[in-house]
Amino acid sequence: MAKKELLxxxxxxxxxxxxxxxxxxTVNHVKAVDDISxxxxxxxTVSIVGESGCGKSTTGRAIxxxxxxxxxxxxxxxHELTSLSKREMRxxxxxxxxxxxxxxASINPRQTVADVLDEAMxxxxxxPAKERRKRIIELLETVGLNEYQADRYPHEFSGxxxxxxGIARALSVNPKLIICDEAVSALDVSIQAQVLNLxxxxxxxxxxxxxxxxxxxxxxxxISDRVIVMYLGKIVEIGDKYSIxxxxxxxxxxxxxxxxxxxxxxxxxxxxxxxxxxxxPIDPPTGCRFHTRCPFAQEKCKVDVPxxxxxxxxxxxxxxxxxxxxxxxxxxxxxEGFEEAVF
Amino acid sequence: MNSVLLExxxxxxxxxxxxxxxxxxxxxxxxxxxxxTLGIVGESGSGKSITALSILKLLANNGKIVGGKVQFKGEDLLTYSDxxxxxxxxxxxxxxxxxxxxxxxxxxxxxxxxxxSIMKHQNLSKKEALVKSVxxxxxxxxxxxxKRVKQYPYELSGGMRQRVMIAMALACNPEILIADEPTTAxxxxxxxxxxxxxxxxxxxxxxxxxxxxxxxxxxxxTCDSVAVMYAxxxxxxxxxVTLxxxxxxxxxxxxxxxLPRHDVELxxxxxxxxxxxxPKEMPLGCRFAPRCPAATDLCRREMPELMKxxxxxxxxxxxxxxxxxxxxxxxxxxxxxxxxxxxxxxxxSD
Numbered sequence: 001m002a003k004k005e006l007l008x009x010x011x012x013x014x015x016x017x018x019x020x021x022x023x024x025x026t027v028n029h030v031k032a033v034d035d036i037s038x039x040x041x042x043x044x045t046v047s048i049v050g051e052s053g054c055g056k057s058t059t060g061r062a063i064x065x066x067x068x069x070x071x072x073x074x075x076x077x078x079h080e081l082t083s084l085s086k087r088e089m090r091x092x093x094x095x096x097x098x099x100x101x102x103x104x105a106s107i108n109p110r111q112t113v114a115d116v117l118d119e120a121m122x123x124x125x126x127x128p129a130k131e132r133r134k135r136i137i138e139l140l141e142t143v144g145l146n147e148y149q150a151d152r153y154p155h156e157f158s159g160x161x162x163x164x165x166g167i168a169r170a171l172s173v174n175p176k177l178i179i180c181d182e183a184v185s186a187l188d189v190s191i192q193a194q195v196l197n198l199x200x201x202x203x204x205x206x207x208x209x210x211x212x213x214x215x216x217x218x219x220x221x222x223i224s225d226r227v228i229v230m231y232l233g234k235i236v237e238i239g240d241k242y243s244i245x246x247x248x249x250x251x252x253x254x255x256x257x258x259x260x261x262x263x264x265x266x267x268x269x270x271x272x273x274x275x276x277x278x279x280x281p282i283d284p285p286t287g288c289r290f291h292t293r294c295p296f297a298q299e300k301c302k303v304d305v306p307x308x309x310x311x312x313x314x315x316x317x318x319x320x321x322x323x324x325x326x327x328x329x330x331x332x333x334x335x336e337g338f339e340e341a342v343f
Numbered sequence: 344m345n346s347v348l349l350e351x352x353x354x355x356x357x358x359x360x361x362x363x364x365x366x367x368x369x370x371x372x373x374x375x376x377x378x379x380t381l382g383i384v385g386e387s388g389s390g391k392s393i394t395a396l397s398i399l400k401l402l403a404n405n406g407k408i409v410g411g412k413v414q415f416k417g418e419d420l421l422t423y424s425d426x427x428x429x430x431x432x433x434x435x436x437x438x439x440x441x442x443x444x445x446x447x448x449x450x451x452x453x454x455x456x457x458x459x460s461i462m463k464h465q466n467l468s469k470k471e472a473l474v475k476s477v478x479x480x481x482x483x484x485x486x487x488x489x490k491r492v493k494q495y496p497y498e499l500s501g502g503m504r505q506r507v508m509i510a511m512a513l514a515c516n517p518e519i520l521i522a523d524e525p526t527t528a529x530x531x532x533x534x535x536x537x538x539x540x541x542x543x544x545x546x547x548x549x550x551x552x553x554x555x556x557x558x559x560x561x562x563x564x565t566c567d568s569v570a571v572m573y574a575x576x577x578x579x580x581x582x583x584v585t586l587x588x589x590x591x592x593x594x595x596x597x598x599x600x601x602l603p604r605h606d607v608e609l610x611x612x613x614x615x616x617x618x619x620x621x622p623k624e625m626p627l628g629c630r631f632a633p634r635c636p637a638a639t640d641l642c643r644r645e646m647p648e649l650m651k652x653x654x655x656x657x658x659x660x661x662x663x664x665x666x667x668x669x670x671x672x673x674x675x676x677x678x679x680x681x682x683x684x685x686x687x688x689x690x691x692s693d
Contacts, residue, residue: 051530158618188386188557193601193614215530222603222612245605259535261560262606263599265583269564273539274532277500 003041005075006209007063007177010037012072014055014062018282030281032058034233035072040177045203045210047220050230051256053278056213059230060179063211064096065089077176094124097170101182103162107154113140113165114150117172124173139168142205144198160191164198171202179211184219196223217260221245229253232289233281235308239318247313249320251328251335252290288323295335296328348551349375349398349519354411356390356397363623367393367406369575372649372657373568375519380545380552382566382583384559386598388619390575391555395521398553399436400428415519433460437512441524443504447496453480454492457511464515479510484540502533506540513544520545521553526561538565559602563587571595574620574630577649581656591652592660593635629661641666 014033017026033055040046048056062069065081074081079092100106107116117136121127127135137147143164154162163183170178180199184192196219202208214220220227220241227244229237229252237250248254258272274293279285285292291301300323308319311326327333356368368390375381383391396402398413400420413420420431432438440446448456457479458472467475473492480488483506496504505525512520522541526534542565545552554565562569562583569586571579571594579592590596600613617634620626626633632642641661649659661667 051532160618188619189559189598190386190601190615191618193603193612194616196603197612197614216603217531217605218603221605222609255532257605259531260605261534261538261558261564263559263563263587263602263604265563265566265587267563271535271539273535275536277502277533278530 003044005039006042006077007040007211008073008075009039009059009063010073010075012036012059012062012074013070014058014067015070028282031233031284032281033062033069034284036230036233036235037072038228038235038238040209040211042176042209043203043207044225045212045223046226046228047212047214047224048228048230049214049217049220049256051215051278053232053281054230055233055281056215056230057181060098060181060211060213064093064098064179066098090123094126094173095176096179097173097175097177098179098181099163099166099170099183101185103159103166103186104154106166107162107169109154112151112153113145113157113168116154116165116169120169120172126173135172139172142171142202143168144194158191160187160195163187163195167195167198167202171206174206175208177209177211179213181213182215183212185214185216192219199223217245217257229256232278232284234289235321236290237318237320238308239314240316243314243316243318247318249311249314249318249325249329250290250322251294251296253320288321296324296333298324298333346377347374348377348416350412350414351394351398352412352414354394354397354413355409356393356402356406357409358403358406360405365622366575366625367622368397369625370649370659371411371570371572371575371577373570373577373580375551375553376567377518377551378545378549379567380554380565382562382569383553383555383572384557384562384569385572386557386619388574388622389572391572392523394572395438395523395553395555398521399432399438401432401438430464433512433517434464434515435517436519436521437515437517438521438523439505439508439512439525441527443501443508443528444496446508447504449496452493452495453499453507457492457507457514460511461514475514476510479514480507482513482544483507483510484536485510501529502536505529505533505537509537509540509544513548516548517550519551519553521555523555524557525554527556527558534561541565559587559599571598574625575622576630576659577657578631578659579657580649581654585654585656591656591658591663592631593637593662594631597634629659637662639668641668 012033013035015029015031018028018030020027048059050056061067063074069082076096114136117139118132121132136150140147140150145161145164184195187195203210212223224241226240228235231252237244237253244253248257255272255274276293279292287303288301288306291297306321306323308321310319313329324333352372354368354371358365358367371394373381383394385391397408408421454473454476457476458469461467461472461475477488477492480491485491485503485506526537529537556562566583568582570577573594579595590599597615601615603612615634620630620633628644628646629642632638647659647661649657650664652658652663
């Protein structure tokens with residue numbers, strides 16, 4: 001079956017101005033997202049992972065034009081989103097929904113659950129008013145809540161239940177793509193598993209496409225088909241989940257995966273521990289943005305920005321943005337301590 | 344076997360609100376040995392942080408320790424006066440918190456804050472204390488410590504702030520370091536740095552550590568023994584290898600089965616149904632019974648005590664008692680998981 005492109009992001013940049021000085025002029029920019037491109041196909045789950053400040057949430061928001069992108073194009077189902085008027089964009093938002101991280105902050109506390117869902121359907125003219133109540137009940141049942149809870153207020157629900165309300169709201173307008181921005185990060189593991197399972201069932205039932213934004217690599221491995229790894233506003237590696245988790249090529253991806261504590265006390269506690277902090281996105285390092293923390297960094301890395309490229313040992317569109325993928329792979333380039341450091 | 348440094352016995356802490364009594368901690372027992380790390384693991388609201396605060400008697404005004412013992416080197420801290428307790432806190436037992444920004448004072452420099460406890464507990468002058476502060480910052484791996492010591496918390500990154508917190512906690516060479524979710528607010532690469540730092544310092548200084556966390560990965564990598572908490576109680580307490588290889592309590596098993604893993608491929612997560620009970624209306628019997636797939640009438644009727652099993656580990660579950668009559672086979676841990684992880688390994692080796 002030919003894969004159908006649903007969302008295509010091309011050369012996306014999101015710079016936030018920093019005002020300062022006497023006249024409140026723009027003195028500099030935070031380069032939150034700096035020239036990224038990727039495609040999402042219909043029915044798949046693509047995740048963006050990275051640490052705080054890497055630009056993963058900004059990417060999600062820029063796609064929906066919750067913040068106007070500085071540069072680049074976002075094509076959704078044949079429509080070029082960045083050139084649409086506000087009115088046209090609002091219509092299209094029916095197909096593009098988002099679930100936020102904090103279920104406490106993203107639902108109006110003065111609306112009942114039924115009001116929340118009704119409002120979404122009214123704005124998008126999904127159903128005539130008469131049929132909406134029935135649909136609301138249906139939606140609640142879909143996400144594992146009960147009919148009698150429809151007229152309750154958000155404060156009467158637990159965190160996991162509130163996240164279910166957020167999911168029901170996103171589903172109420174029959175979207176094609178849902179952006180899940182750290183949608184399960186605030187939940188405890190036992191509840192997180194419930195919500196992840198729910199998201200997977202819904203994907204099957206309603207043929208949804210997910211853009212899943214998360215910092216939790218366990219969650220990402222579980223839910224994704226393909227994974228994008230970001231560092232300081234750039235994509236450093238992209239590939240299907242087996243490639244990213246079992247055959248990572250970029251030194252950052254390797255370090256990131258290796259830094260996660262494994263819930264198995266008998267496993268040897270070896271980690272690659274990166275030194276230092278993530279540099280500021282206001283004045284990111286020249287060349288490869290990771291070179292300040294990369295144990296393999298060479299002169300070239302300080303000057304040339306690496307492009308995403310694929311190599312012999314990489315399959316299925318797996319690409320990494322590193323000048324020395326092959327040299328690291330065949331051992332001609334070695335770094336002291338990398339892969340060796342015992343925790 | 345190393346000597347016992349701290350022994351908590353059946354600790355109970357209750358908070359009194361306008362309309363209810365909340366039994367936040369209701370039956371916590373564990374032992375901390377010299378030089379070892381004890382993990383307290385549980386989800387939000389399980390009482391793990393309140394347990395730590397109770398040990399140091401740092402409870403809010405409406406909180407009261409209503410029962411139990413906290414034996415530190417043979418003496419019950421619960422009988423100590425406020426003044427005596429002040430000599431313990433930050434001295435013999437110190438604590439680091441989850442949010443390094445809110446636990447540091449924004450209007451004092453890093454040096455002033457570290458010096459405070461040094462001057463109090465070690466009778467050093469301001470100047471000497473500042474010199475010691477620089478040494479401590481160096482110890483926790485902060486680059487150019489003589490410059491950093493004059494900076495304010497806002498000038499430091501999250502990882503740096505947590506290092507400062509650790510420096511502060513170590514200022515008086517504590518025998519016990521209580522780390523309450525020390526890496527939860529940090530990114531994984533920074534978390535790895537901090538966990539390694541705590542581990543290194545522990546080895547060098549011979550401290551005992553109580554590691555409070557919700558992250559089973561952190562537990563597996565840092566702890567020697569683990570107390571699993573649910574709804575204010577310890578439900579399982581054993582050494583770390585036993586806990587991960589043969590978890591016994593249905594809650595522990597459920598917790599491990601619902602954990603998505605980055606290192607092995609899982610087909611489906613087994614979630615625990617339902618929600619944590621409201622602490623104002625705790626179930627009559629076992630607190631996990633409403634969510635437990637094996638629960639029987641006995642479980643719903645009577646609360647199980649923390650019992651010793653045949654291997655000397657503690658478990659709070661009727662299944663492992665003589666009273667049990669139900670089907671013990673209901674809960675199977677991990678066979679599927681283990682099979683799956685083997686499969687991943689074979690795919691890799693091909």
